[in-house]
Amino acid sequence: MQFLSFSFLVLFVLCFALCYALRQRFRNGLLLLVSFVFIAWYHLPFLITAVAAALFTFAMAQRIEQRYAQDKSAGGAYLTGIVGLVLAWLFFHYSAFSLGIIHTLVPFSGSGSLSERLIIPLGMSFYTFQAIGYLTDIYWQEYKAERNPVDFMLYMLFFMKFLSGPIERGETMLAQLKHPKPFEYASVVAGLKLIFLGLFKKLLIANQLTPYTDAMFSNIHNLSGVELLMTCLIYPIELYADFSGYSDIAIGGAKMLGIELSPNFKSPFAASSTSDLWRRWHMSLSFWVRDYLYVPLTATARAWGLWGIFLSLIVTFVALGVWHGAGWTFAIYGLIQGLLICCETAVPRFSQGLQKIVGRHVAHAIMVVRTYLLFSLSLVFFRIGSLPDALYFLRHISFSVHHTWKELSIGINDHSCLVAGSALLLLFVYEYFDSKKDLDKALAHQPALLRWSIYYILAFVLLTLGKFGTDSFIYLQF
Numbered sequence: 001m002q003f004l005s006f007s008f009l010v011l012f013v014l015c016f017a018l019c020y021a022l023r024q025r026f027r028n029g030l031l032l033l034v035s036f037v038f039i040a041w042y043h044l045p046f047l048i049t050a051v052a053a054a055l056f057t058f059a060m061a062q063r064i065e066q067r068y069a070q071d072k073s074a075g076g077a078y079l080t081g082i083v084g085l086v087l088a089w090l091f092f093h094y095s096a097f098s099l100g101i102i103h104t105l106v107p108f109s110g111s112g113s114l115s116e117r118l119i120i121p122l123g124m125s126f127y128t129f130q131a132i133g134y135l136t137d138i139y140w141q142e143y144k145a146e147r148n149p150v151d152f153m154l155y156m157l158f159f160m161k162f163l164s165g166p167i168e169r170g171e172t173m174l175a176q177l178k179h180p181k182p183f184e185y186a187s188v189v190a191g192l193k194l195i196f197l198g199l200f201k202k203l204l205i206a207n208q209l210t211p212y213t214d215a216m217f218s219n220i221h222n223l224s225g226v227e228l229l230m231t232c233l234i235y236p237i238e239l240y241a242d243f244s245g246y247s248d249i250a251i252g253g254a255k256m257l258g259i260e261l262s263p264n265f266k267s268p269f270a271a272s273s274t275s276d277l278w279r280r281w282h283m284s285l286s287f288w289v290r291d292y293l294y295v296p297l298t299a300t301a302r303a304w305g306l307w308g309i310f311l312s313l314i315v316t317f318v319a320l321g322v323w324h325g326a327g328w329t330f331a332i333y334g335l336i337q338g339l340l341i342c343c344e345t346a347v348p349r350f351s352q353g354l355q356k357i358v359g360r361h362v363a364h365a366i367m368v369v370r371t372y373l374l375f376s377l378s379l380v381f382f383r384i385g386s387l388p389d390a391l392y393f394l395r396h397i398s399f400s401v402h403h404t405w406k407e408l409s410i411g412i413n414d415h416s417c418l419v420a421g422s423a424l425l426l427l428f429v430y431e432y433f434d435s436k437k438d439l440d441k442a443l444a445h446q447p448a449l450l451r452w453s454i455y456y457i458l459a460f461v462l463l464t465l466g467k468f469g470t471d472s473f474i475y476l477q478f
C-alpha cells in the first residue's frame with residue numbers, strides 16, 4: 001500500500017474520520033490497528049517482523065530500567081538489546097547466506113527481484129534505528145521506559161513514518177501519544193499543504209525525471225561524456241524531490257492526525273558546505289548518527305585532539321553509508337562525505353579568503369555550487385552498485401558528445417523537461433522565500449478568494465501535469 005495508491009487514500013480517510021469521531025482514549029488503539037493493516041497489506045511477515053522487533057525493544061527497555069531500580073549495572077541488558085536489534089537487521093539486509101536460507105524455508109513464486117523485495121522487511125532500517133536510539137536513551141536515563149505497550153507499539157510502527165521515517169525520538173513522540181490533540185482546523189490545513197507540497201515534488205519533478213535517469217544509469221557504457229555529466233547533475237534533484245516529497249506527505253498526514261513528526265529536509269541545496277548540507281538533508285538520520293554515534297566516538301577519542309574528531313567523522317559517515325546498503329560503493333559514498341567535512345574543518349578560512357577576493361554574495365554562491373557538485377559526484381557511488389561501474393562513470397564525465405548537443409537533455413522529452421524545470425524553479429523560489437518569511441502564515445492573512453484561487457490553480461496543475469502511475473519511492477529500498 002503506497003502513499004499514492006487509492007487503497008491508501010481510502011484507509012487514510014477512514015482513519016482520519018474515526019480518529020476524531022471516537023473518544024480520545026481510543027485514538028492510539030485505532031492508529032495502531034491502521035498501522036497493522038498498512039504494514040500487513042504489503043506482506044504479513046513484514047508485520048510479524050516489525051511487531052517482534054517492537055516487543056523485543058519494549059522488553060529490553062523494561063529490563064534496563066529494572067536493573068537500575070535494583071542498583072545494578074544495566075550494561076548487559078543494554079548490550080543484549082542493541083546486539084539483538086543489529087543482528088536482526090544484518091541478517092535481513094546483508095547476509096546472502098541468510099537470504100538463501102529464507103528462500104529455502106519460505107519459497108516464493110515469481111522473479112528473484114520480487115522475492116527479495118518480499119523477503120527483506122520494508123522499513124526495517126528506520127524502525128531498527130529508532131529502537132536503538134530509544135534503548136540508548138533509556139540506558140542513559142534520559143527518560144523513563146514506556147509502560148503502555150499500545151503507545152510504544154504505535155511509536156515504533158506508526159504507519160505514516162513506518163516505511164521511510166522520519167526517525168523519531170521516544171521522548172518527543174511518546175509524550176504526544178499520551179495527550180492526543182483534539183481536532184484543530186489549522187493543523188489539518190497545514191497538514192494538507194504539506195501533503196500537497198510532497199505531491200508537487202513527487203509528481204511534477206521526481207516522476208518526470210526518474211525514467212530518464214534510470215535509463216542512463218542502466219546504460220552508462222554507451223553514454224557520451226556530456227550525458228554522464230548531466231545524469232550526475234540531475235540525479236540529486238530527482239533524489240531530493242522523491243525523498244523529501246515522501247517526507248512531506250508523511251509529516252503532513254501525521255499532522256492531520258494530531259501528531260507532529262520531525263522535519264527531514266530544510267532547503268539542502270542552499271547549503272554552502274558539506275557539513276551544512278547534512279544539517280539540512282535527511283535530518284532525522286543525520287541527527288541520529290550525530291547523537292548516538294559521533295558524539296560518543298568523539299568523547300572516546302578526545303585525547304587525540306583534532307585527529308580524534310576526524311576519525312570520529314570518518315567512522316560516522318562510513319557507517320551512515322553502509323546503513324544504505326552492503327558493498328564498497330556505499331562505504332565509499334560515506335567516506336567521501338566524511339573526508340569532505342574533515343577538509344572543511346581543517347581549512348576553515350577558505351570561505352573567508354574567497355569572500356575577500358570576490359565579495360560575500362559571490363563567494364556564497366560559489367560555495368553553494370561547489371557543495372552541490374561534490375555531493376552530485378559522491379552520489380554516483382550511492383546510485384551505482386558496482387565499484388568498477390562507478391569509477392568508469394566518473395572517469396568518463398566530460399563535455400564530449402557522440403552526435404549532437406541535444407544529448408544534454410539525456411533523452412528527456414520537451415514536455416517533461418518543461419514541467420520538471422518549471423516546478424523545480426517554483427520550488428526553489430518557494431523555499432527561498434519560506435526561509436525568509438513563513439509563507440503559510442502570510443498566505444493565511446490574505447483574502448479567502450485569493451487563497452482558494454491559488455489552491456485551485458495549483459491543484460489543477462498537479463492533476464493535469466503530474467505524472468501518475470509511479471507510486472513507489474526511492475528510499476523504500478532502504
